[in-house]
Amino acid sequence: MNQNNRLANRINLITIIAVYLLILVGGIVRSMGAGMGCPDWPKCFGSYIPPSDESALPEGYEQVYVDSRLQKNKRLAKTLTTFGFNQLAAKVADDPTIQEVTKFDTTKAWVEYINRLVGVLIGLLIILNLWFSLKYWRIDRRVVLLSALSLVLVLFQGWIGSLVVSTNLLPGFISFHMLLALLLVCLLIGQNFIMDTDKSNLVYGKGILLILFVLFLIQIVLGIQVREEIDWMKSMTEIVRSEWLTEIGTLFYVHRSYSLLIVAIVGWFSYYNWKKGALTTPIKLLIGAIGMEVLLGIVLTYAGMPAFAQPLHLLLASVAFGVIFYLFLCTNLKVNNN
Known part of the structure; x- marks a missing residue:
């Protein structure tokens, strides 16, 4: 690998790490309930830097941002109706939680602001990633295609992020936002796999990994739904943190029991490759990510849902998902090495 290609590979790796950092910061935002720390987008209470005190805001600022969200949501609902998403359009237009006011909170404003700064950093890295990938145009155009798709996806993510704010953290948009982040991870990892000339990670069990990939994605969706239920209870009820999972009921128990299947498949896959050297x-x-994920799941279940464990649980799930995708790509190396 020449120096230019090494630099392109390094920038791609840094971008992947930065995306995982953004997932972690996003998890912290949700665990702190700081998603509406800045009720407007891309600014924060009308400024590019959060105000230091509520006294800096005009009187009646709460209703100003509610009215602004409602106007934006009317336009969004009309667009959704045009494309046939009538049910979602009705929810965007009529959900009463969208009209809730946002009180200024310095800590939450800065936490959400930092989240947005990391998002800007991701955007800059994605642009650099595309720029340096152009060197591969004559070598393997898939690298350029994947980096270009990553840029398009990040721009789309930015727009979805604005909708998350305008809809006052409407659950469906938050979940979609998270799944897009995982898609971005896959695009960047796929690009890295193609660029990497050291194809030494020979992996066996393509069928097992495909099943694991699908089942793990389902587990992530279940986890997102559990997270949505927790967010609803946090904002709409007086239920204490330690009772959240009990109140969720069946959905949580399915998510918890389903993890045993994931652990079993990972164990079988690892044993199968160990036998083949x-x-x-x-x-x-x-193995490490899944082990830590299970441990954090136990902590969340039996230690009263400590806030620190929630974003780490999300991060480890995202890391495991990315590793599974990378390993699946590596199963194709057998054909190349025979």
Whole structure:
């Protein structure tokens, strides 16, 4: 790998790490209930830097931002109706939670502001990633295509982020926002896999990994739904943190029990590769991530849902998902090495 290609590979890796950092920061925002720390977008209470005190805001600012959201949501609802999403359009236009006012909170404003700054950093890195990937145009155009798709996806993510704010954290948009982040991880990892000339991570069990990939994605969706229920209880009820999971009921128990299936498949896949002498570093990373994920799940269940564990639980799930996707790509190396 020449120097230019090494630099392109390094920028891609930094971008992947930065995306995971954004997922972690986003998890912290949700666990703190700071998603509406800035009730407007891209500014924060009308400024590019959050105000230091509520006294700096005009009288009646709460209703000003509610009215602004409602106007934007009317336009969004009309667009959704045009494309046939009538049910979602009705929810965007009529959900009463969208009309809730946002009180200024310095801590929450800065937490959400930092989240947005990390998002800007991701955007800059994605642009650099595309710029340096152009060197691969004559070598492998898939690298350029994946980096260009990553840029388009980040721009789309920014727009979805604005809708998350305008709809006052409407659950469906938050979940979609998270799934798009995982798609971005896959695009960047796919690009990295193509650029990497050291194809030494030979992996066996393509069918097992495909099943694991699908089942793990389902588990993430279940986890997102559990998270949405928690967010609703946090904002709409007086239920104490330690009783959240009990109140969720069946959905949580399915999510918890389903994890046993994931652990079993990861164990079988790891054993299968160990028997073939191919227990590579990425597989060990997967084992570690799943092990820590289970441990955090136990902490969340039996230690009263401590706030610190929620974003870490999300981060480890995202890391495991990315590793599974990378390992699936590596299963194709057998054909190339025979």
